[in-house]
Amino acid sequence: MDFEATNSPAIIAYLENKKELLKAVVSSKGVIYYDKTTSGDVVAKQVLAELRKLVKLEFGVCAEDGLNPLQIEQLIITEASIGSANANSDKQTDSERITDHIINKAIEMRASDLFIDTRQGKARLSFKVFGRTFEDVDGIANKELAEKIIRSMWMKGDSNWDPSGPCDCSFSVGEGTKNMVRVRGNSIKEEGRGNAIAARLRNPFEVLPLDEAGYLPAQLEDIRIMAEASGGLIVFAGPTDSGKSTSLTSLVSLLPDDLRKIEIADPPEVFLDHCTHVTIERNVEGSYLGLDKILGAIVRQNPDVLVLGEIRDRMSAAAAMGMAQQGKRVFTSLHANGCAGVPPRLIDLGIGANLLGFKEFFAGCVSQNLVAKLCPHCSMTAEEYQDKDSARRYQKLFDSHAIRFTRPGGCSKCIKGVKGQTLVAQVYPLVKDSGRAYELIRKALFSDLAVYMAKEHGVTDKHCSAALRIVDGQLDPVEVAKRIGFFPDRTYSGKRLESVA
Numbered sequence: 001m002d003f004e005a006t007n008s009p010a011i012i013a014y015l016e017n018k019k020e021l022l023k024a025v026v027s028s029k030g031v032i033y034y035d036k037t038t039s040g041d042v043v044a045k046q047v048l049a050e051l052r053k054l055v056k057l058e059f060g061v062c063a064e065d066g067l068n069p070l071q072i073e074q075l076i077i078t079e080a081s082i083g084s085a086n087a088n089s090d091k092q093t094d095s096e097r098i099t100d101h102i103i104n105k106a107i108e109m110r111a112s113d114l115f116i117d118t119r120q121g122k123a124r125l126s127f128k129v130f131g132r133t134f135e136d137v138d139g140i141a142n143k144e145l146a147e148k149i150i151r152s153m154w155m156k157g158d159s160n161w162d163p164s165g166p167c168d169c170s171f172s173v174g175e176g177t178k179n180m181v182r183v184r185g186n187s188i189k190e191e192g193r194g195n196a197i198a199a200r201l202r203n204p205f206e207v208l209p210l211d212e213a214g215y216l217p218a219q220l221e222d223i224r225i226m227a228e229a230s231g232g233l234i235v236f237a238g239p240t241d242s243g244k245s246t247s248l249t250s251l252v253s254l255l256p257d258d259l260r261k262i263e264i265a266d267p268p269e270v271f272l273d274h275c276t277h278v279t280i281e282r283n284v285e286g287s288y289l290g291l292d293k294i295l296g297a298i299v300r301q302n303p304d305v306l307v308l309g310e311i312r313d314r315m316s317a318a319a320a321m322g323m324a325q326q327g328k329r330v331f332t333s334l335h336a337n338g339c340a341g342v343p344p345r346l347i348d349l350g351i352g353a354n355l356l357g358f359k360e361f362f363a364g365c366v367s368q369n370l371v372a373k374l375c376p377h378c379s380m381t382a383e384e385y386q387d388k389d390s391a392r393r394y395q396k397l398f399d400s401h402a403i404r405f406t407r408p409g410g411c412s413k414c415i416k417g418v419k420g421q422t423l424v425a426q427v428y429p430l431v432k433d434s435g436r437a438y439e440l441i442r443k444a445l446f447s448d449l450a451v452y453m454a455k456e457h458g459v460t461d462k463h464c465s466a467a468l469r470i471v472d473g474q475l476d477p478v479e480v481a482k483r484i485g486f487f488p489d490r491t492y493s494g495k496r497l498e499s500v501a
């Protein structure tokens with residue numbers, strides 16, 4: 001937006017006088033730009049009406065445009081940078097205000113991440129909400145403003161932003177309240193173009209109850225049985241952003257207070273009253289730094305339950321197994337595909353199959369992905385959906401006419417057609433087994449294990465768990481397939497699945 005502020009002394013004085021009541025600027029052509037979010041306010045309305053009269057008096061005409069607060073801030077900054085060379089302190093305050101506005105907007109939208117990318121004079125602001133990233137429509141006008149915002153973010157964490165290399169910042173918003181949000185920012189340099197900023201937002205006190213996470217009732221029951229086993233490894237597997245650490249926290253919060261629990265994570269994201277949280281750092285390869293030292297201390301702390309944020313390498317795998325061998329319950333996460341992929345991955349990481357194949361050491365595993373939940377107010381029927389072939393295929397595949405799809409723009413009650421996220425999961429409650437499942441692990445017969453778990457324990461795979469909620473229109477099959485892969489042609493009755501392999 002090209003903007004030049006009016007030099008009318010009467011208007012400048014009036015705006016200065018009323019700046020606490022109405023955020024507005026007037027251009028050299030007599031256009032009033034005002035913060036439209038204040039338009040419901042009676043006093044702001046009065047101020048605007050008077051401003052209108054004044055502008056009409058000065059210019060003979062009066063055009064006006066309601067803008068959002070961010071755009072108004074940008075105009076005020078443009079005005080300040082043109083109007084005065086020594087307005088540095090004021091400009092700082094303005095960029096701080098914009099930073100607060102952006103962070104609050106992210107929190108209001110329940111964004112998990114906020115991104116700012118600067119590229120050769122331009123800047124781009126985007127949010128990740130419910131697993132999907134989209135650009136903010138208000139945007140940030142230019143690279144200069146974006147850099148001021150980034151600097152002020154880093155200053156919130158009492159550090160200086162260094163655009164020349166990787167650097168981190170962390171700070172809290174709303175400290176002391178239950179709505180507190182911890183922000184962890186990371187900046188990297190893109191050679192020749194600019195910088196990429198990613199900031200993660202988490203409420204450190206928010207624990208999602210396990211029964212609201214999206215597991216099927218039978219899966220919940222199996223997870224509870226695994227968690228109540230007196231010892232052994234429980235592994236949550238899935239890609240990044242599949243809710244693994246949220247599930248670990250929910251599970252720990254379910255355990256009775258009389259069990260001593262210690263979590264090691266980089267860094268812990270949620271803090272529980274009855275759990276000790278230890279922060280561990282990682283080196284550039286992603287391995288934990290000083291894990292052996294921390295483990296030595298933890299053995300002396302004698303916990304009943306150890307939560308190891310993630311098994312990342314042979315050393316953390318050995319640590320998890322070592323604690324399990326001491327009869328502890330060890331909850332951890334791992335990058336692996338499907339439950340049947342967990343034992344071979346652990347064996348790859350140096351845990352012997354002969355050890356893993358025993359109930360005392362391996363209680364079971366969960367494989368999961370997060371998928372978007374459809375907004376019930378605006379989801380589309382198969383008839384409305386633009387891709388008719390795909391709509392027909394899914395109707396036939398799931399034998400349902402109640403299937404719904406995402407409305408691209410969404411409605412006022414959702415974000416782009418999505419209203420939250422839910423898990424689709426597969427659970428192997430190995431600890432319930434009489435021994436055959438462990439025998440298959442010891443013999444490294446993992447596809448036999450998959451077939452056996454489906455037959456003997458009625459284990460459903462992720463596609464089947466999702467199908468149960470696609471048939472009644474809660475999940476969009478197209479979106480689900482993007483996360484867990486193509487739905488092959490087979491029966492999705494939602495009942496017991498006979499074949500998983």
Ligand SMILES: [Zn+2]
Pocket residue numbers: 375376377378379410411412413414415417418
């Ligand atoms: Zn909607």
